[in-house]
Amino acid sequence: MRYEAIVFDKDGVLVDTEPYYDQRRRAFFAEIGIDDSAFPSFYGSNNEVIWKTAVPNDPVRRRALYQQFRLKFANAPVPYARLCVPGMREVLHACRGLGLRMGLASAGPRWVVDDFLSQLQLTDFFDVALSGEECPANKPAPDVYLEAMRRLGVSPAKTLVVEDSPLGIRAAHKAGATVCAVTPPSAPRLDQSLADVQLGELRALLDWLSRCL
Structure with a gap:
């Protein structure tokens, strides 16, 4: 063999x-006032890259926002x-x-x-x-x-x-x-x-x- x-x-x-993940992220970024219009495609990427792009210079805020993101969708699992x-x-x-x-x-x-x-x-x-x-x-x-x-x-x-x-x-x-x-x-x-x-x-x-x- x-x-x-x-x-x-x-x-x-x-x-x-991937489209489902992208839709969720965009909705969350819009809700908290992050402009993602110039972000690159995150297709096939990972959380570290995505959240460093969204919050590049503040690791404490980055972690807090990621936890907020998880909490927001905690009761809406990916179908x-x-x-x-x-x-x-x-x-x-x-x-x-x-x-x-x-x-x-x-x-x-x-x-x-x-x-x-x-x-x-x-x-x-x-x-x-x-x-x-x-x-x-x-x-x-x-x-x-x-x-x-x-x-x-x-x-x-x-x-x-x-x-x-x-x-x-x-x-x-x-x-x-x-x-x-x-x-x-x-x-x-x-x-x-x-x-x-x-x-x-x-x-x-x-x-x-x-x-x-």
Whole structure:
């Protein structure tokens, strides 16, 4: 077997959440008077980058606003079931059936990863689930993928990573894994040129795996 493990990104790969996250942030920034009109795209980014952009020079206020943001939406969890990418469960079942060791490696916070797994009852699919915030550096650094491979007990040469964003693809590429890029419904024009394979929709992964395993 050419590959022994497969590691999935979360947002944009398994759930099409980036527009939902962006809408929440924009509503919060408008409410507290932060002008985000000149902010860069945060697609595939992480909390540290996002909140340092919003509050660059005051870490105390930055932490306080982030906690305020969390509190505001504490009783309105992300509706992951509604945002699942078509074929998500089918793909996870198939990968498990192929005997691949399975990992989840997200740039999002640990509590977000846990909420996602709990809501959709996906914990048993993954041998390893990691947040980039648990590593020395988050994506686009390769740390979260290197740690996932270490915990799975596989080499980069035997690992397939499924990503969508340019930042995530760069992280997986630096880690030395084979990178398959998928395109979420809400972001058809991502730069995925650094990926080894560009599949389009997530379901296409199954046909590709049938030919290369």
